[in-house]
Amino acid sequence: MARPQKPLEPINLYGYWYLIRYTPKQFANVDSRRLIRHSTGIAVVDDPRGTRARIAIRTMDENLHRSWRDKLSGKPGPQHVNEQLAKMTALRLGIPALREDEVIELPVDDLMARLAHLNENPQTAADELVAKVVAGFTAGPQQVLLSNLVDRAEHHLSSAHHRKSPAQRKKWRQDRDTTITTFIKVLGGDKPIADLQRADILQLRNYWQNRVTSEGITVHTANKNIMQISAMYNLVNDIEDLRLPRVFDKANLIDRGSSDKKRIPYAAEYIQNTLLNPATLRELNQDCRDLIYVITETGARLSEVVNLDRQDIHLDAPIPYINIVDRDRELKSLKSRRCLPLVGVALVAMRRHPDGFARYKQKENAVSANINKFLTNHNLRPAGKLHSLYSLRHSLKDRLQKVNCDYETRENIMGHEIEGIEYGLGADLETMHHWLAKIAFRVPDGI
Structure with a gap:
């Protein structure tokens, strides 16, 4: 008789609640990850007992199992094609590079002209890429730029933020917009989050460390800025299953209590x-x-x-x-x-x-x-x-x-x-x- 499984509990990691679990053996063939870490996007300070996080991870786990079952049963996912490769193939064939929705809108004569490329050369028709380009390709997910990261995170957190007042939502947004703007300036320009390297994170860390030592800002303030970006990066990475490396791990400044002083009570x-x-x-x-x-x-x-x-x-x-x-x-x-x-x-x-x-x-x-x-x-x-x-x-x-x-x-x-x-x-x-x-x-x- 199978032992009943304990319900999943949220795990406190880097100040946020996470779903952390192993990939079940029966799904190992469709998911190469041994250990899965997905951020709920809910800060521990906002949900100290993990009440909301517990609901969130159960929903996330259900979605994970649904995805695994679909892959195991052979249910097809979206057939993404590298957009640049599709355009080059279309140029070689002498036809416009169009997306699937654009091909559907073509006049009948233009559509027949495209399909003729498959009829004229059976060998070409057997090329999967050519077939997709002729029929209209579906481009893969667009790169998430740093400048778009707050938008993506805000979208994924809409249910978590539904009880916030307009003023609270505005402040949440303003804080993170400012943090991202600073990061982009430190890097010297915008870039896709998929291109972020550990060196970029260390550059950001050094920026805040210099401000602590030269301007007297607190370590708490510096770490808060780093953690806001880290939390959004991990959230988008997890929910959109981008499988990007954890480049922000252990990026916080070390606090020995010398710069952060707590507010003290009035006598x-x-x-x-x-x-x-x-x-x-x-x-x-x-x-x-x-x-x-x-x-x-x-x-x-x-x-x-x-x-x-x-x-x-x-x-x-x-x-x-x-x-x-x-x-x-x-x-x-x-x-x-x-x-x-x-x-x-x-x-x-x-x-x-x-x-x-x-x-x-x-x-x-x-x-x-x-x-x-x-x-x-x-x-x-x-x-x-x-x-x-x-x-x-x-x-x-x-x-x-x-x-x-x-x-x-x-x-x-x-x-x-x-x-x-x-x-x-x-x-x-x-x-x-x-x-x-x-x-x-x-x-x-x-x-």
Whole structure:
């Protein structure tokens, strides 16, 4: 009796979820690859538990098996002909080199003239290439240029991106367009991805390494740019079965922790005495001030707060709260869906915005830049760039830890995945309210 096979699980490789499997013995004659690695195109940070990736690899595996079965049964695939070779053959025969769809549209007389080449010379007719050229050739897949790589990747990721908001999709596209443009400049021009050599990747790596050492950009930023191209290359290579070499493997810069410094939390005393002093933020508009207040006491991400709708804000509930959902946009992870109690300055701020922050909806990047610029210009970043608006999220987590809030409740409030096996439904609204009320700042007069 055959042993039941375990379901395939996504594998974390280079920060992305992959389908990795061996070619079954029964299909070895139709697929020479011993080990198959196909990228799902889903980043691990976007799907930490591999929930979406698990669905993706099962679909990919079904498609693989379908392809193997078709090849094994002799089902014909597309008969591709080298386009340049087809044109040269047509020139030798003295006929126009036309594609199959163009031949079909020919007038009857022209079509008969083409077929005459086969009738006149049986030996020529036996030439498979000549027969295909006369009948109209089907060119092989066009080369994928670096300049087209983002388009191809975006097409293959359309189902993975369907929950992203227009702003999120625009940012995804802009980031990768910029990265590809940089790569093309480094190489001195566009080229097909099939022509990429390891030397090209090392040239890109050296470019980013030089920027780290001479311009002070972080290793994280450099690796992010390299990995974006690598992920798109691997995705297109896998899905389109191009069978190109893994030229990007181990291309990331080595990080010894010298250049990448994490953002650090604001001290609780600094928040209470400086940031929550009404005079400190007076020159910042009310909406931005209120966003700071909400983040300070909930630990929510800026993108989660600016995109709240009226139906997500519950100010008259026994415990006032906001509901973080992925209605019109993609959240960072499934655990980002959560209810957050409103206490202290967060409750005061949200009472001014019962319908949300319409002015800044889908504009979190612009708001973040605006607030951080204000903090810089008004000397409100004691640790320089290591302090930012996001530091308030770090601060809330530290404040919860200092009052001995349990790990699972802390992670539930932050919207983080729980490490290890997770039991039950997690912290409820009352539990989270208990801990957030315990660390709430004093609400200053005039705020």
